Structures are given as C-alpha cells and as structure tokens.
Amino acid sequence: MTGPTTSSVPRPFRSRTLRERQGVAAGLVVGVLTAAVAWAASHVLFEVGNWGTDRVTAVTMVAWFVGFNAGVGTWNPPLEWLLGSTPGPDVVTLEVGVGRGRYRYLRFCTDHKVVGMQYLGLAVVLLGVGGVGAVLIRTQLLSPHSTFLGPTAYGDVVTLHGLCMVIGVLLLLIGPFASYVLPLILGARTVALPRLNAMGVWIMASAAACLVSTVVIGGADVGWTTYAPLADQASPAMTALALALVGLVACVVISGINTVATVVTLRARGMSARRMPVMAWGAFIAAGLAVATMAGLLLVMTLVLADRTMGTTFFVAPQGGSGELYEIAFWTMGQPLLYVLLIPPMAAVLEMAGSFARRPVFNARLVVWCFVAIAGISLLTLGHHLYTTGLSPALSGSSLVLTELFALPVGVVVLCVLGTVWRGSIWARLPLYFVYLFLWDIVIGGLSGALLGIPTADRDLHGGMVVTAHLHYMMVGVVLVGAAGGLVYWFPKFTGRMFEERTGRVGFWLIAVGIQVTFLAQFWAGAQGMPRRVAWYEPAFRTANQVSTVGAYVLTLGWVVLLWAGVWSARHGRPAPADPWRAESLEWRVPSPPPLRNFPVGPVLAPVDEDTGVDGGTSRLGVPESAAAATAPERGGPV
Amino acid sequence: MALLTGPDRADPLDDGVTPERRRQITLLSVWLLVAFDGVLTALTVGTWFYLRAADVQGMWRGLHCSPARPCTTAGGSPLPGPVPTAGLSHLAGVVVGAVLLGSLAWWSERSARSGASAPVVARRAAAATVVAVGTLGLVGVAYSGLVFNRFDGAYATAYWYVLVSCALHLGVIAVVLAGLTNRIRVGGDVPDGTSVRAVRILVVWTSVAVTILCLVASVGG
Numbered sequence: 001m002t003g004p005t006t007s008s009v010p011r012p013f014r015s016r017t018l019r020e021r022q023g024v025a026a027g028l029v030v031g032v033l034t035a036a037v038a039w040a041a042s043h044v045l046f047e048v049g050n051w052g053t054d055r056v057t058a059v060t061m062v063a064w065f066v067g068f069n070a071g072v073g074t075w076n077p078p079l080e081w082l083l084g085s086t087p088g089p090d091v092v093t094l095e096v097g098v099g100r101g102r103y104r105y106l107r108f109c110t111d112h113k114v115v116g117m118q119y120l121g122l123a124v125v126l127l128g129v130g131g132v133g134a135v136l137i138r139t140q141l142l143s144p145h146s147t148f149l150g151p152t153a154y155g156d157v158v159t160l161h162g163l164c165m166v167i168g169v170l171l172l173l174i175g176p177f178a179s180y181v182l183p184l185i186l187g188a189r190t191v192a193l194p195r196l197n198a199m200g201v202w203i204m205a206s207a208a209a210c211l212v213s214t215v216v217i218g219g220a221d222v223g224w225t226t227y228a229p230l231a232d233q234a235s236p237a238m239t240a241l242a243l244a245l246v247g248l249v250a251c252v253v254i255s256g257i258n259t260v261a262t263v264v265t266l267r268a269r270g271m272s273a274r275r276m277p278v279m280a281w282g283a284f285i286a287a288g289l290a291v292a293t294m295a296g297l298l299l300v301m302t303l304v305l306a307d308r309t310m311g312t313t314f315f316v317a318p319q320g321g322s323g324e325l326y327e328i329a330f331w332t333m334g335q336p337l338l339y340v341l342l343i344p345p346m347a348a349v350l351e352m353a354g355s356f357a358r359r360p361v362f363n364a365r366l367v368v369w370c371f372v373a374i375a376g377i378s379l380l381t382l383g384h385h386l387y388t389t390g391l392s393p394a395l396s397g398s399s400l401v402l403t404e405l406f407a408l409p410v411g412v413v414v415l416c417v418l419g420t421v422w423r424g425s426i427w428a429r430l431p432l433y434f435v436y437l438f439l440w441d442i443v444i445g446g447l448s449g450a451l452l453g454i455p456t457a458d459r460d461l462h463g464g465m466v467v468t469a470h471l472h473y474m475m476v477g478v479v480l481v482g483a484a485g486g487l488v489y490w491f492p493k494f495t496g497r498m499f500e501e502r503t504g505r506v507g508f509w510l511i512a513v514g515i516q517v518t519f520l521a522q523f524w525a526g527a528q529g530m531p532r533r534v535a536w537y538e539p540a541f542r543t544a545n546q547v548s549t550v551g552a553y554v555l556t557l558g559w560v561v562l563l564w565a566g567v568w569s570a571r572h573g574r575p576a577p578a579d580p581w582r583a584e585s586l587e588w589r590v591p592s593p594p595p596l597r598n599f600p601v602g603p604v605l606a607p608v609d610e611d612t613g614v615d616g617g618t619s620r621l622g623v624p625e626s627a628a629a630a631t632a633p634e635r636g637g638p639v
Numbered sequence: 640m641a642l643l644t645g646p647d648r649a650d651p652l653d654d655g656v657t658p659e660r661r662r663q664i665t666l667l668s669v670w671l672l673v674a675f676d677g678v679l680t681a682l683t684v685g686t687w688f689y690l691r692a693a694d695v696q697g698m699w700r701g702l703h704c705s706p707a708r709p710c711t712t713a714g715g716s717p718l719p720g721p722v723p724t725a726g727l728s729h730l731a732g733v734v735v736g737a738v739l740l741g742s743l744a745w746w747s748e749r750s751a752r753s754g755a756s757a758p759v760v761a762r763r764a765a766a767a768t769v770v771a772v773g774t775l776g777l778v779g780v781a782y783s784g785l786v787f788n789r790f791d792g793a794y795a796t797a798y799w800y801v802l803v804s805c806a807l808h809l810g811v812i813a814v815v816l817a818g819l820t821n822r823i824r825v826g827g828d829v830p831d832g833t834s835v836r837a838v839r840i841l842v843v844w845t846s847v848a849v850t851i852l853c854l855v856a857s858v859g860g
Contacts, residue, residue, distance in 0.1 A: 081834075083820035084825035089652055096651045189655040192664045261664050261724060291671055295679035299686065303800070312789050312796040314686070320698025320793025325689050390683045532808070602655050 003053025027071030073108035082605025110194035119175020126168035133161030153220030154535035162224025184587035187268025192261035200254035227316035228326035249253025259287035270605030282347025296333030331382035357424025370409035403453030434485025441477025466526030497573030507562030515556025521548035700794035729781030736774030741846030748839035
C-alpha cells in the first residue's frame with residue numbers, strides 16, 4: 001500500500017506523461033489557479049463581513065492546499081489506493097527519483113534522503129522568515145517609543161516570528177534527522193512509509209505558504225500560542241494561520257508514524273533495542289510523543305476555525321464559551337511539544353560527544369530512561385502555564401513538583417554528556433564546539449525554567465521578559481544550537497563534502513556570544529520588571545534592550561555566516577570520506593553521500609561476545625542476511 | 640552544488656522490505672493513527688464536559704434563561720427560553736448504525752482471513768460502505784432536526800461539533816470502505832489481506848468513537 005512493489009499493474013492510474021509533469025512548478029500553477037477560482041466563487045457565495053470574510057479566506061486557502069498538492073503529486077498514493085491500482089516498476093522508479101538529477105528535490109520523491117533535504121530547505125526558509133522577524137522585533141525595541149514598526153505591526157511580526165521559528169525547528173528535526181539520518185543509523189535501506197513520508201513534506205510546504213501569506217492578508221496579532229479569544233477576534237489572517245497549523249499537525253503526525261514504524265520494523269539485523277544508538281532512541285521517543293499529543297493542537301485549531309467561519313461560541317464567554325478551554329487544550333500539546341523539540345538535539349549532542357571524545361555514550365541506557373521520563377513528565381505539566389489563568393491554588397503544589405521534577409532527567413542527561421567527554425580523547429572539531437555551547441546554555445535555560453516553575457515567582461514573572469529570555473535560551477541556545485551542531489556533524493553525509501570549519505568557527509563564536517548578550521540582557525530587562533510582547537516600554541529598560549538588540553544583530557550575523565559556510569562547503573568543500581569522524585554507528589559505513597538504497601544488502605550487526613562483552617558492532621556489515629542469519633541474533637522483541 | 644544523495648547504482652525496485660515486514664508496518668501505522676484519533680476524540684469529549692462543568696455565565700443549554708432574563712443568540716435575537724435538549728432517537732439510530740458498521744467490517748475481515756473468495760469479501764465490504772453512508776445520512780437527519788442553532792450558546796455549539804465529528808469520521812470511513820471494495824473487486828488485496836485488516840481496525844475504531852460521541856451528546860447532556 002505504501003511501498004514500491006513489483007507486482008503487475010491491474011489498472012494504470014494515470015498516463016506517465018502527466019505524472020512526469022508533476023512537481024513544484026505544476027503545483028504552484030494549479031494551486032494558484034484553484035485558489036483564484038475558489039476566491040471568486042466564494043465571494044459570490046458568502047457575504048463579505050462577519051463570518052463571510054473568514055469563509056472566503058478558508059475556502060481560498062483550502063483550495064490552494066488541494067490544488068498545490070494535486071500539482072505536486074501528493075494525492076497520487078491515496079488516489080491510487082482508492083482506485084485499486086498498484087504502482088508499477090516505472091512509477092516506483094520515477095518516484096524514487098532515478099535519473100531526475102537535482103530536479104528530484106523539486107518533485108514528489110520517495111527517497112528518504114531527498115525528503116530530508118526538502119524538509120531542510122523548508123526549515124531554512126521558515127527560520128529565515130522568523131529570523132528576519134526577530135531582527136525587526138529587536139530593532140523596534142531599540143528605543144522605548146520607536147515608530148519603526150508600531151504596536152500593531154509589531155504584534156503581527158511577533159506572531160509570525162514565533163510560529164516560523166517553532167515550526168522551522170520542528171522541520172529541522174523531522175527532515176535531516178528523522179528522515180535522512182535515522183534510517184542510516186538503523187541500517188535501513190528505506191523508511192517504513194516512503195510515500196507517506198514524501199506526502200508529509202509537500203503538505204507542510206503548502207501549509208507554510210498559508211502561514212507566510214498572513215503577512216499579505218493582514219497579519220494576526222495573537223502570539224505564537226494564538227490564544228483565544230484573541231484568535232477569535234483577529235483579522236482573517238488568523239483563519240489562514242489556523243489552517244496552516246492544521247497542515248502542520250498532518251505533517252508531524254505523518255512523520256511521527258513513519259519514524260516510529262521505521263524504528264520498530266526496519267532496524268538492522270542484530271540491532272536489538274539495547275544496541276540501538278541514542279539518536280535513534282531520541283527520534284523514536286520524540287516521534288511517539290508527537291503522535292500522542294498533536295491532537296491538542298488540531299482540536300483547538302478546528303475549534304477556532306469553527307468559531308471564525310461557522311459562528312460557534314467555543315471561546316465566546318458571553319455565549320458560554322471559555323478562553324481557559326483553549327489554554328488547557330493547547331498546553332496538552334504545547335508542553336510536550338517543547339520536549340519533542342528538545343529530545344532529538346539532546347540525543348544528537350550525545351552522539352557528537354561520543355564521536356569526538358572517542359568514547360561510547362556514558363551510561364546510554366540511563367540516558368534513554370531519562371528521555372522516557374522527560375516525555376512522561378511533559379504530559380503532566382501543563383499546569384505551570386496556567387498559574388495566572390485562575391488555576392485552583394490547590395493544584396499549584398502538584399504543578400510545582402512536576403515542573404521541578406524535570407530537572408532530574410534533564411540534569412542526568414547533561415551529566416551524561418559531561419561524563420562522555422570527561423577524560424576522553426578530545427578531538428576538537430566544530431561539532432564539539434556546539435556540544436560545549438549546548439551544555440552552557442542548557443544550564444542557564446534550565447535553571448531559569450526551574451525558577452519559573454515556582455508558583456509565587458511565576459505569578460510575578462509570567463508576563464515579563466524573564467519568560468522570553470528563558471524560552472529563547474531553551475529554543476535557540478539549546479534546541480537550535482544542538483540541531484545546528486548535528487547538521488554540521490552529519491554535513492559530510494548529506495553533501496559528500498567536508499564543512500569548511502574556519503568560517504564555521506567564526507559563525508559559531510558569533511552565535512555563542514550573540515546568544516549570551518541577547519538573552520542575558522533580556523533576563524536583565526525582565527528582572528527590572530519589563531513586560532513581554534510590548535512594542536513600547538518605559539525608558540528605564542532602554543539600556544537592557546539596546547544591549548539585547550546589539551546581541552541579536554551579532555547572533556543573526558553568526559547564523560548567516562554559518563549558513564554561508566554550509567552553502568560554500570556544499571559546492572567547494574573537500575570531498576568527504578565515508579567516515580570522516582572515525583565514528584562507530586552505521587551511517588558512517590556507507591559512502592558520503594549514501595547511494596540510493598543506502599546499503600548494498602541489509603546490514604548485520606555482529607553479536608556481542610558473551611565472554612568479553614565486546615560489541616562486534618558493524619564489523620560484518622554487508623554480509624547478506626541469508627548467510628548471516630544463522631549466527632546473528634534475531635532482533636529483540638518490542639522496543 | 641554537490642548532489643545530496645549518491646549515484647543511482649542500486650536497484651530502485653529493491654528496498655529490502657519483505658512482505659511480512661510491510662504488513663507489520665501497515666498494521667502498526669494504522670494502530671498509531673487510531674491512537675492519535677483516540678486522543679483527539681478524548682479531547683473532544685473533554686471539551687464537552689469542560690463546557691458543561693464550567694457553565695460559563697449559565698449558558699450551558701441556557702438553563703438560567705427565563706422570561707424575565709431571556710437568552711439571546713450570538714446575533715442578539717432573544718430565544719424563547721432555555722435551549723432544549725436535542726432528541727435522542729436520531730443519535731440512537733447513529734449508534735445502531737455504528738455498531739452494525741463495526742460488526743460488518745469485522746465479519747468481512749474474518750471471511751477474508753478464512754479464505755473466502757474475493758467477490759464474497761467485496762460484497763461484505765460494499766455492505767459496510769452502504770451502512771456507513773446510511774449512518775452518515777442519519778447524522779444529517781439529526782442535524783436537520785435540531786431545534787436550536789450552533790451559535791445558541793455553549794451546549795448548542797458543543798452538540799454541533801459532536802455531530803460534525805461523527806460525520807467526518809463516518810465520511811472518511813465510507814470513502815475508505817468504497818476504496819477497499821474497489822481494490823478487492825479489481826484483485827488488489829484479498830491474497831494478503833493486509834488492507835482488509837487495516838481497514839477493519841479503522842472501521843471498528845470509528846464505530847467506537849462515534850458511539851462514544853453520541854452517548855456523550857445524549858446521556859452526558
């Protein structure tokens with residue numbers, strides 16, 4: 001149903017010519033045309049004003065979504081299934097991108113490595129838009145009553161910045177890590193659901209277009225949490241934004257299911273759960289957590305859409321609705337989402353620490369249990385976001401305990417990173433720099449989070465810049481830095497070329513200094529009492545804001561330099577060997593970049609020597625499964 | 640720019656995934672999808688009970704409306720009195736339809752696994768499709784028979800949402816069942832039966848979800 005087969009074709013779905021024409025260009029043409037027709041038709045059907053304008057927006061955006069994906073070919077797999085067709089060899093060959101050269105990156109392609117790079121491109125675009133938003137925000141805050149943006153546009157930019165950054169980081173983890181690297185780490189020759197995986201990236205691309213279009217259609221001053229009743233009251237751009245988030249849910253759930261299924265079913269022979277690398281565990285737990293919790297976002301967005309386009313009253317208090325309902329439902333997803341974002345970079349940092357300290361990950365099994373604990377606790381801690389909404393004081397104690405409980409597994413993981421590099425044979429390459437920066441930032445971000453978990457402190461600090469500084473230390477200093485380190489680490493595998501480290505180090509130091517200056521200054525402003533999400537502020541906060549803005553410029557320059565180093569290296573970098581870091585895991589046992597099906601045959605891990613405890617690792621890689629089956633242990637039971 | 644994946648040396652048709660492994664992948668994926676929808680359904684039920692318990696400004700079903708203090712619609716028009724509870728008969732019909740649907744799907748899968756011929760399985764899948772469409776129609780009848788509008792306060796809004804949720808579940812399942820019937824008819828699936836089993840899991844879950852939602856909207860009102 002989802003993978004290529006060589007069975008006969010009962011009924012060809014479409015002529016090959018049409019399928020060959022599908023791609024981004026066709027998607028844009030069909031999407032824009034469909035949206036234009038829908039826009040004109042909905043103007044006739046719905047009276048503009050009240051719900052009508054939102055209905056027009058919704059119909060237009062849905063038409064764009066359907067049309068774009070039809071043009072790209074996203075709907076081919078489900079349509080084929082419904083029509084009883086099975087993809088023949090020519091279709092499989094076409095979809096996997098054989099002979100398509102670089103154009104396969106602009107098409108519906110089932111090769112997981114291509115999909116990973118498509119996600120990376122999308123993430124870079126969204127992070128770029130979010131980054132520009134950050135620069136605009138900090139420029140507005142350079143002086144107390146700046147007219148650079150003004151309060152309304154400032155609010156719109158804050159919303160777009162927040163959402164683009166969160167989604168961009170999420171895609172960074174889904175693409176290069178879960179889609180590209182994970183199957184290689186597992187020794188798989190493909191992902192479990194290659195066609196579904198390919199559908200996810202194009203659904204997200206069309207949703208991202210809806211998100212960015214909010215700039216054009218009026219902006220939505222609702223913040224990244226899009227709280228109700230603001231979401232009900234905002235301009236029609238909120239309708240587009242809500243639909244974009246529905247698309248995001250579809251993409252994340254698709255990717256999560258694919259990741260979990262890949263880890264459970266496609267691990268190399270001999271790779272029992274105990275021998276699975278930390279990175280694979282991190283991706284598995286984060287994906288499972290995402291599948292379990294993204295329903296919260298889908299629910300609140302559909303309720304917002306119902307309120308805006310159908311006139312329901314979920315969040316209209318005079319009619320019996322409740323904004324608190326939104327907050328509770330949102331944070332059932334929002335709190336775990338933060339750890340969906342945190343766990344994979346943590347795992348990547350551990351892999352990097354092991355590779356550059358020439359040691360196995362310190363207490364890897366404990367690390368995995370810590371990931372499980374983090375995921376479990378995150379499902380219970382929505383309360384600390386609700387202190388100021390009228391949450392019963394009786395619940396403050398449990399919220400405090402659960403929030404502070406996070407410190408235990410997170411702290412243990414940090415200690416395991418330290419334990420991995422401690423007295424190791426350190427090889428100080430650029431990815432290791434990111435490991436050290438990650439450690440520094442997670443201490444500051446984590447301690448400030450522990451402070452905010454205390455109800456009495458949180459009631460005072462909740463609406464202030466301390467929260468902004470804490471969130472950014474975690475999101476930029478920990479998640480983005482960890483992810484960037486991972487991208488540099490696996491860069492030779494992605495491109496077949498080595499990362500140009502001299503320029504990369506310049507970018508790294510700018511980023512490292514920029515993070516501290518930007519966000520420590522925000523702690524300073526918050527300690528002085530500055531509220532967050534304000535375009536204008538009291539002159540007393542001027543110095544802290546000016547320092548923060550200078551830091552933000554330095555930080556932005558750092559990311560630009562790092563991105564430039566990456567683009568330059570991909571074109572002109574030194575050719576990379578298969579294993580430039582002399583690392584142990586399976587992805588380094590294939591050429592850089594990997595060939596179409598990754599491994600010539602299913603890899604087999606040699607068993608652990610029961611007498612000496614020595615792990616045979618991948619020494620017998622490439623032995624045909626049939627020949628090795630007699631000696632290699634069958635994979636363990638449930639993961 | 641350097642190519643980001645290597646040369647196309649491997650056989651593109653050989654992804655190394657055995658049919659048994661593919662079957663595991665399909666079933667695991669369906670279970671994960673059901674888990675996701677289960678959480679979504681639970682949150683929908685939670686929304687219902689939250690609004691009911693919060694009873695913001697006495698607007699749950701307009702219980703506190705009176706001739707002296709009339710309830711109003713979102714547009715400000717006065718309502719004659721408390722919003723009445725929706726009738727139970729149609730929802731009871733939806734529940735019966737959902738149970739019948741789940742049973743039919745289960746029966747179809749059992750017959751496929753016990754080696755029934757493709758036309759037999761296809762006929763049973765087609766019957767399930769008809770039941771799904773019929774149950775969807777009952778949801779439509781229940782909606783058209785409402786004595787209030789979706790914007791008449793929290794109860795009306797929540798009730799409408801439950802009906803829409805049931806309709807979406809049944810609509811998706813009707814399409815999937817029609818597709819399955821077609822696949823069996825053209826010889827796509829009976830030999831390994833994976834699709835039949837996967838669809839059965841989805842249909843049975845949908846029956847459970849629709850039943851829960853209807854019970855909440857009637858008994859839990």
